[in-house]
Amino acid sequence: MSNPSVQPREIILVLCHSFFHDAFRMEKPLSPAVYKNWMSSRFVANLIIERQAELPESSNFAVTSKQVFDSFALKFHGDEPSTKQKETVEILHNSIYIIKGSAIGNLSIDDSVFVICDTLYSLSNFEPILITNIPKKMEKAEEFYHRKDTSAKIPFPIYSAVQAELFLRGRFPELCSLVDKRLKDSVIQFRF
Amino acid sequence: MALDIRIRKVKVLQGRAKIEAEKQNLNPDDLVIVTTSVNSLPEYHIEKIDGDPVSYLLKRAKD
Numbered sequence: 729m730s731n732p733s734v735q736p737r738e739i740i741l742v743l744c745h746s747f748f749h750d751a752f753r754m755e756k757p758l759s760p761a762v763y764k765n766w767m768s769s770r771f772v773a774n775l776i777i778e779r780q781a782e783l784p785e786s787s788n789f790a791v792t793s794k795q796v797f798d799s800f801a802l803k804f805h806g807d808e809p810s811t812k813q814k815e816t817v818e819i820l821h822n823s824i825y826i827i828k829g830s831a832i833g834n835l836s837i838d839d840s841v842f843v844i845c846d847t848l849y850s851l852s853n854f855e856p857i858l859i860t861n862i863p864k865k866m867e868k869a870e871e872f873y874h875r876k877d878t879s880a881k882i883p884f885p886i887y888s889a890v891q892a893e894l895f896l897r898g899r900f901p902e903l904c905s906l907v908d909k910r911l912k913d914s915v916i917q918f919r920f
Numbered sequence: 921m922a923l924d925i926r927i928r929k930v931k932v933l934q935g936r937a938k939i940e941a942e943k944q945n946l947n948p949d950d951l952v953i954v955t956t957s958v959n960s961l962p963e964y965h966i967e968k969i970d971g972d973p974v975s976y977l978l979k980r981a982k983d
Contacts, residue, residue: 754978
């Protein structure tokens with residue numbers, strides 16, 4: 729019997745730096761495997777923007793740490809950004825919740841996203857999903873948990889962008905159809 | 921630099937931002953970049969996003 733006082737957990741995407749670098753890269757990857765991750769990252773990034781664009785400004789669908797976002801921003805616009813490049817980064821900053829706290833600020837890029845996932849899972853009604861295109865991230869997460877307890881298990885899923893796209897298509901079919909429609913009308917047509 | 925710049929869906933806009941969007945005959949599901957600047961009273965500039973937002977932002981940043 730279900731407990732009526734237990735609220736269903738709300739999905740929140742925790743973004744790793746590899747996701748940003750793939751979603752916002754301009755050049756076509758040459759390898760078909762990388763190409764698939766690139767396309768899925770772009771799809772998920774579009775879905776995040778699509779969903780955030782209609783949520784109240786106090787609610788968030790995606791989150792990351794300041795060091796992850798700053799690493800992406802620096803790679804995206806370099807040391808001398810143009811006004812339009814700065815605006816793009818600011819727009820993305822307003823579509824994704826960036827955690828800046830001093831407790832997290834001293835952590836490595838990897839540890840910062842693990843801490844965010846664990847905190848969201850442990851202290852809230854969120855269902856965090858870590859999205860990364862780095863295959864070794866699962867091993868790194870295990871190492872992170874085993875530092876204190878060798879029997880500890882990772883409580884949240886870790887998906888590649890391809891896996892995340894499949895999962896999100898099941899959870900948000902209408903929004904995903906809208907993203908597909910917009911992608912068909914893309915202002916940049918990439919051919920492989 | 922603008923006070924605020926973010927992507928919103930036309931159907932959630934309110935007040936003077938909504939009036940600005942209506943002047944452009946946009947659809948409720950259209951995505952727009954709303955740039956807020958302050959000139960005594962806030963002013964809202966509405967820019968329609970064509971196609972998917974990621975590609976639009978990349979092209980916009982490059983132009």
